[in-house]
Amino acid sequence: MTVISMNSVHTPAAPQDGVQPMVSFRDVRKSFGALEVLKGIDLDVMPGQVAALIGRSGSGKSTALRCINGLEKINGGELTVCGRNLRARDFELRELRKEVGIVFQSYNLFPHLTVEQNVTLAPRKVNGLDASESRALAAEVLEQVGLSDKASSYPEQLSGGQQQRVAIARSLAMRPKLMLFDEVTSALDPELTGEVLRVIGKLAAGGMTMVLVTHEMAFARQVADLVVYMHQGRVWEAGKGTMLDDPQTVELRQFVGSGL
Amino acid sequence: MLGVSLDQYGFLVQGAFWTVVLSLMGFVGGTIVGLPVALARISGGWFLCRASSLYVQFVQGIPLPVIMFVVYFGVSIYGFDVNALVAAAIAMTLYSSAYLGEIWKGCIQAVPKTQWEAGECLALTNLQRFIYIILPQALRIAVPPTVGFLVQIVKNTSYSVVIGFFDLTYSAKILNNATFKPFVIFTAAALIYFAICFPLSRYARRFELRLHRRHA
Numbered sequence: 001m002t003v004i005s006m007n008s009v010h011t012p013a014a015p016q017d018g019v020q021p022m023v024s025f026r027d028v029r030k031s032f033g034a035l036e037v038l039k040g041i042d043l044d045v046m047p048g049q050v051a052a053l054i055g056r057s058g059s060g061k062s063t064a065l066r067c068i069n070g071l072e073k074i075n076g077g078e079l080t081v082c083g084r085n086l087r088a089r090d091f092e093l094r095e096l097r098k099e100v101g102i103v104f105q106s107y108n109l110f111p112h113l114t115v116e117q118n119v120t121l122a123p124r125k126v127n128g129l130d131a132s133e134s135r136a137l138a139a140e141v142l143e144q145v146g147l148s149d150k151a152s153s154y155p156e157q158l159s160g161g162q163q164q165r166v167a168i169a170r171s172l173a174m175r176p177k178l179m180l181f182d183e184v185t186s187a188l189d190p191e192l193t194g195e196v197l198r199v200i201g202k203l204a205a206g207g208m209t210m211v212l213v214t215h216e217m218a219f220a221r222q223v224a225d226l227v228v229y230m231h232q233g234r235v236w237e238a239g240k241g242t243m244l245d246d247p248q249t250v251e252l253r254q255f256v257g258s259g260l
Numbered sequence: 261m262l263g264v265s266l267d268q269y270g271f272l273v274q275g276a277f278w279t280v281v282l283s284l285m286g287f288v289g290g291t292i293v294g295l296p297v298a299l300a301r302i303s304g305g306w307f308l309c310r311a312s313s314l315y316v317q318f319v320q321g322i323p324l325p326v327i328m329f330v331v332y333f334g335v336s337i338y339g340f341d342v343n344a345l346v347a348a349a350i351a352m353t354l355y356s357s358a359y360l361g362e363i364w365k366g367c368i369q370a371v372p373k374t375q376w377e378a379g380e381c382l383a384l385t386n387l388q389r390f391i392y393i394i395l396p397q398a399l400r401i402a403v404p405p406t407v408g409f410l411v412q413i414v415k416n417t418s419y420s421v422v423i424g425f426f427d428l429t430y431s432a433k434i435l436n437n438a439t440f441k442p443f444v445i446f447t448a449a450a451l452i453y454f455a456i457c458f459p460l461s462r463y464a465r466r467f468e469l470r471l472h473r474r475h476a
């Protein structure tokens with residue numbers, strides 16, 4: 001059984017001199033009690049890159065993603081995000097949260113607020129935008145996700161796909177440098193995944209740095225600069241999307257073959 | 261009417277007025293004390309959490325009439341001349357704060373944890389998350405059980421009769437002593453209690469149904 005580390009596989013955009021990675025895992029470890037979920041992750045995501053984490057359920061993809069914005073605290077190794085070392089003594093979690101957006105499978109919109117209020121709550125309370133600034137911001141990000149006409153709707157009045165696009169707009173309204181997506185289409189009916197993936201694809205084309213956990217292999221292949229196959233808490237194989245056509249490990253071959 | 265004069269019914273209504281006053285005092289006092297009790301359980305440290313939990317269990321473990329006695333006689337021992345209204349209001353505050361605190365703790369906890377997390381990921385502070393995200397949702401959840409508990413408050417103010425507070429029950433008792441028409445008088449008192457409580461429980465029921473429909 002070979003474990004191919006990041007260093008042994010060609011990374012699409014190799015770190016250039018002077019350009020710091022947006023996300024950098026170095027031997028990152030994470031345990032829940034006695035269960036070690038991340039067993040030494042190494043991974044670099046450069047500015048403007050899209051990294052797709054794939055792998056079986058339970059392989060640690062969500063945990064890795066949640067470590068990036070500090071929802072889970074790592075137990076070992078080094079993790080640097082947007083130039084901030086998450087284990088540094090002067091690390092400010094809230095400052096990181098201002099720069100990193102995250103979207104979950106279950107949308108997690110605020111049900112008591114309209115779409116516009118959902119989108120502008122954090123910009124107003126965290127960044128101090130006034131009413132007219134925040135209205136303009138809402139118009140801008142809702143346009144980006146194609147929901148300009150839903151500003152005054154409540155989440156429960158929207159389809160799943162629309163709710164998920166609002167969740168993306170809500171993150172974008174904080175003007176993040178990095179976006180994280182955790183299986184954002186997994187809860188959607190098949191006919192609604194397209195509209196969400198198109199929004200993410202547009203963001204990627206616009207140069208947004210992102211890390212996404214996904215089961216949509218075709219999408220990962222198409223949009224990701226870096227595909228990362230995780231297995232049993234390790235980066236098992238990583239490379240360009242074409243890696244999926246020619247797996248180097250038995251595990252990835254089986255995973256790709258299983259049609260997941 | 262049925263051997264009881266209009267004036268005497270008026271006397272009952274007077275008692276009902278004080279029942280409503282005491283209920284409102286118990287509810288307002290219960291809110292002022294109960295809200296911190298709920299918050300301490302949710303977000304306080306170990307000490308606050310234990311202290312408020314102990315408070316709730318302690319108060320819930322004592323029958324309300326006994327609380328009335330303790331407050332009424334206990335306070336006057338220390339030389340304060342408490343009138344029955346003040347004592348009854350304090351007792352009702354103790355009683356309702358313990359229950360309201362417990363009810364509201366449940367309502368806050370009923371808001372999914374993912375709502376806290378969503379706010380956290382948007383860089384909102386703890387306080388901001390509580391005020392703008394959790395509290396509005398918890399309030400909505402809290403309306404039916406809170407209004408439902410108001411009914412308990414109204415009914416349980418009748419225990420203040422043990423310390424001689426002039427409320428609906430007490431006025432009915434006095435009237436009975438004067439007229440010897442217990443069935444008529446206590447039925448009238450029952451109808452007045454019902455007239456106060458029924459709209460409350462109706463409202464609670466309807467609000468609850470509306471909530472369920474919205475989240476169906």
Ligand SMILES: Nc1ncnc2c1ncn2[C@@H]1O[C@H](COP(=O)(O)OP(=O)(O)O)[C@@H](O)[C@H]1O
Binds near residue numbers: 032037056057064
């Ligand atoms: N908060 C948690 N507490 C305990 N165990 C957890 C927690 N979160 C995840 N795990 C465990 O960690 C492992 C990896 O989970 P996860 O990162 O969600 O995998 P994936 O997203 O790849 O399906 C699983 O075995 C899961 O049960």
Ligand SMILES: [Mg+2]
Binds near residue numbers: 062
């Ligand atoms: Mg997952």
